[in-house]
Amino acid sequence: MMHTLVLFPFFALIILNLPLRVIFRRLSFWVVFALSLIQIFLVFFPQNAFWGTHFNFLNTFFRFNLSADGLSMVMLLSIGIVTLTALLVARQMITDSDRMALFCSLLLIAMAGMNGAVLVRDIFSLYVFLEITAVASYIMIAFDKNIFSFEGAFKYLVLSAVATAMMITAIALVILFSGSTEFYLINYAIRASAHTSLIVLSLGLFLCGFFIKAGLIPFHSWLPDAYSSAPAPVSIFLAGIVTKTTGVYTLIRIFISIFGFNGQSQRILLLAGIISVVIGAIAAITQKDFKRMLAYSSISQVGYIILGLGCASSLGIAGAILHIFNHSVFKSLLFVNSAAVETQTGKTNMDEISGLGEKMPVTAVTSTLGALSCAGIPPLAGFWSKLLIILALWVGGLHVYAVVAILSSVLTLAYLLSIQRKLFFIKGNSEENSQIKEAGFGISLASTLLAFISLATGVFFPFIINSFIVPFGKIFGRF
């Protein structure tokens, strides 16, 4: 069933770009829209008989080794939600229908790449699908074709090339000591192997490669430039899901499915996590550009996820996974809000904007919800995942990390609330603001949906913990 998630975008891409494109051009938005809805639906009803009976013929043709556990399911859900959001915002912001069709094609490529990366159980295939996602991302960042977006794309390209080189070397080393690329075979080989230095070398290279992709400090330098120079829908897509899939998911996957934890790797994860949490938050405080600030905030939040992973306990990993989902939701939401502000005022420098609350009530309310969720204020979703991560740190005896994580969340609150106040709640220049209206239907719909998800996840957390978190614990029980 799972291969449909890769094949459908692929087929859609081919069909939409056949010579009859003129006909399909208008359809492309609805195709991607339908595909992302199907993806969300599939996550909630994976055993639905419809898929099993009507699409069985694909299995006879394609023999893919795919499987989905809880982690993959969460990632698939996030991918669906963020793709949908980016699509809605793009429809609002990209007016030219030709370019919109191209953007939809890129979205389909990235979607196929990420779905594949999430579902594969083979290290080389993982690499290939990461490359798909990355290439699609470069093009998307440069989509506006101005000097800044080219610069951002180029930086991402260079740093990604370094990461790719590291990963491919690491894969070569893995093949060297295990003779295989399947996750479980590598895992057996590692347990039986005597080549400790080779294993360490490959794990180290993997770590560095994924750190670059995830944008952890000091591997983060491409991230603020790329996020802030990309067009708004692309920023949403990049921050919401691309870096999470290519960097964070892959990190979690190689630890839980291939390498397992030991003292050194745990220490590296914790250090990288805590440095990113603190420095990301501090750097965010003085940013003038809304999107750039959100980019640093993203670094900080990814740090939390890595901290949760670094606990090496099922509680910590459950917290990390939940935080991936929550972060996808609230960071996409905040980027949607930044897109709304950008389209309505034409500015991104926060010093020049103020007092939009009256004119843009939906944006104001939803962005406040997003900011509070990001800062970890109950009962919003971000609170629970941060709580799980900090609890896991505390239970694991990592008290210093726990305390620093809590303090940094105060910093998070500081920069997010000050910007909320500045943008929306203080009195602004009424003459300048007189022409401003609420953002269009697509953006408002996207932000309302995301805010609702963030709120609902938090409020109904007691139900979610039974259906999502406890199963995670079972998955990772073996480590």
Next chain:
Amino acid sequence: MNTNNIFLPIIIPLIGALCALVSFKKLRFLLESSAFVIAAVNLILAVILFKENISLNIPWVLGLEFSLRLYHFSAFILLSVAGFGFLVTLYSLRFLRGKEYANQFYGYLFLTLSLANGAVLANNLILMLFFWEGLLLTLFGMIAIGNKNAFQTATKAFIIVGISDLALMLGIALTAYLAGTARISNIHLPLDTLGSIAFILMAIGAISKAGSMPFHSWIPDAALDAPLPFMALLPASLEKLLGIYLLARITLDMFILTTHSAMSTLLMAIGAITIILAVMMALIQKDYKRLLSYHAISQVGYMILGIGTAVPVGIVGGLFHMVNNALYKSCLFLTGGAVEKQAGTTSLEKLGGLGRNMPVTFICYLITAAAISGVPPFNGFFSKELIYDGALERGKIFYLAAIVGSFLTAASFLKLGHAAFLGKRSEENKNIREVPLSMLIPMIVIAATCVIFGVFNALPIKYLIQPVLGEGLLEGHNFSGFPTNMFLVAVTVIVLIAAFLNHLFGVKKSGSGLHASDHIRNAPVLVKIYDLALKRFFDPYEWGLKFSRLLADISWAVDRSIDWIYDKFSVNLTYSLSRQISALQSGNYSLYVVWSLVGAMLVFVLFFIK
């Protein structure tokens, strides 16, 4: 008699207080008559109860017992309280006429009487503390209704008395813990280490109530700011009675104070110091009421000295002095009130020659001033002789202090009388008349009592005071009658003559009665001490204020610096860090690659560090 009658001395004034507090200003007659009736009923009740011996124990909340005990000592204090209460009420009827705060004053007055009766009757330390703390509130209230500065003075009194009450509370807790019971009549503790601490703590409560140094400094301020009847009632008589009553109870019953005990010496030292310092301050005052207030402090010294001697003659003297002091000091304050009422001021510089205008007041003043100075045959003479006797038995230095105090007391009253009633009369004062009868009667009654207690001193000593000590302690002595030690009498007479000569010398030197004591004021060393004292250099309250201001300044500074750390330092640090990090983001991608490679190096280094 029904044992429940023991509640009446508490309940009747309470009813009076409620009546007074709710009465309207227009119903002045009703207010005054009800006040008079209640005070009279209270006095009659005290007389009726005088010969009774009632003990009452009722289980109360929290395992405490509501325990009251009426016996000869408490009945005696009860009678005194009721008597002074009645006389002050009688005096106030006229004095307070037309004052705004009259109903409040009566309310507080009866509340004070009720609480004082309760404190005297209480046979349980915790119950007593309850009444005692209640008195603190009425004290505050009564001072606060005075003039503009009164609130500040009331606060001062509240803080000083409150702190000493805190000591009393600790002492009570410790005593109850040591004795295993809070029933006063069951407590007999030796003065070992813990016992001494408990004794000192309770004694602080007692002597501070009596107004001894170093807990005195609110009294001279209150003399100026509070209503005058308050001064006649509380610092002059009631507080002395209560304080010395408690001191006598703890020295005689609750703790076993012997002549060998350091506590005895401590008490005597406090007494002696209080006598000297307070009377020296009294000597230089230029205000009628303020001068009297310092004497109110000084006389407490005699009582504490007498009781502190721990010999029967001293204790009898101390208790007798308590009664005497209450009499003549309240009468002196009442004369002060009479002068204030008629002349409109109590500043000695504006008074003078009033003796001819107010002859009755002057005579009352003469009698009571002679009594306080220890002139035979007035009551003060006999109690002082007894105290001298006790002090001499314990140490010459204490006797010397008492004698010097006596000399200065006489000198200051000569000065006061000269300045107020004799000398030149200013033009404004020519039309001054004698005060009305209702104000005269209390003065005359008290002055007559002074004479009676002097001439027939056996009456109070035999029937009121000696039973307090009990036969065991008296060992068959009888201290009534004329003093037997002729040496002491001779010294006293010499001292009094010396004081008179000193006054004449001062008058001749300075030319007026007011400045008769200036040669002492300007003596070489004393002048500096006096200057400092007038600047309140020796006032512990001022030191406390300075200290607490210092503390407040320090706390403020600490608070500011903590605030600075939160408000400025951390914020600026974060901002500058943030800018530094942003500045690192230069946009040079080769630099970015270098960072990533450095990060990779770090990862590998971390891998190989075990």
Next chain:
Amino acid sequence: MNLHLVILIALIFAALWTVMTRSLIRSAIGLALTSAILTIVMFALNAPLAAVFELSVCAGLISVLFVSTISLTHPLSRQEILQHMKDRLTRFWYLPILVAVCAIILSALDIKFSLKLPAHETENDVRVVLWNLRQFDILGQIIVLLSGVFGVVILFREKNKK
């Protein structure tokens, strides 16, 4: 082994020259040289198929690069060349150091290169391997190619119009 070492060192020098040289054309030549040496390495490591692929792809790629570079560049003045050279050297000063450090680390790790590949892969024909075992990767490669095409379409097509 000594021969391998010499070839590897040559490969590294060629790659460094490619990155650090001052003109684009020389850089393209360096790239061709690098891939040629890489082909030799692959032959030496007994992977003729990979070597052939590498050579053909590189030949195509490099000709594309040559054309595009020549069309994009204009001759530099003397001063510009000097400036550019300096710039390159300052920008990539760390690369030789990095290579040296990596070499030291790898030699210090004492990795035993036992190049015995697992049995089933050596036995299978490469076509069988590609279709049966790496089917999903092939799909991925196709999508990568497609996205490359999209990149060119999106980023360069309209520019040409203008």
